[in-house]
Amino acid sequence: MKFGLFPSLAILLLLLVYSVTGCMTNVEELSGITQQDVSYSKAIQPILNQYCVSCHGTQAGVALNDYPSLMASVGNKWNNQIVVPGSATASGLYDVLTSSPQKQIPQMPIGGPYLTGDEIEAIKAWINEGANDN
Ligand code: HEC
Numbered sequence: 001m002k003f004g005l006f007p008s009l010a011i012l013l014l015l016l017v018y019s020v021t022g023c024m025t026n027v028e029e030l031s032g033i034t035q036q037d038v039s040y041s042k043a044i045q046p047i048l049n050q051y052c053v054s055c056h057g058t059q060a061g062v063a064l065n066d067y068p069s070l071m072a073s074v075g076n077k078w079n080n081q082i083v084v085p086g087s088a089t090a091s092g093l094y095d096v097l098t099s100s101p102q103k104q105i106p107q108m109p110i111g112g113p114y115l116t117g118d119e120i121e122a123i124k125a126w127i128n129e130g131a132n133d134n
Helices: 005-031 040-051 067-072 117-128
Strands: none
Touching: 040 067, 040 117
């Protein structure tokens, strides 16, 4: 018993390490998928509904409840349209999702939970593809 326990613990530990690193690899592979032809109605608005509209509903400034409101939204600190079609890096909508947004804006949604890597990639791809109402 005294000597029999150790090998099985070691095997268990190896299996655990293997499954954890296996999972991490899967997550990385998933996030590495290049997203294409991202649909606003099917992919982007549902993300905004889930994470953002509780605070950014229909009020002035940043309203994320539908496509026309989003495209008309101008940030206080961003001081520009938050969606610049064709350039995610120039878009406040994308910038605030990153871990260290510019212009001293806190990462959105404030306090989290934050978007998954794939959700952020979808928004980035949609903006870079022209931010279409598709
Ligand atoms: C819990 C409430 C809350 C949620 C949820 C939330 N926000 Fe915000 N958001 C704020 C507040 C408060 C500010 C103003 C922050 C500041 O200026 O310091 C803000 C500011 C912003 C700004 C503009 C900053 C500026 O002034 O230029 C953008 C863009 C933004 N949010 C996008 C989002 C997006 C996209 C989501 C969803 C992924 C989201 N927010 C979720 C509360 C929230």
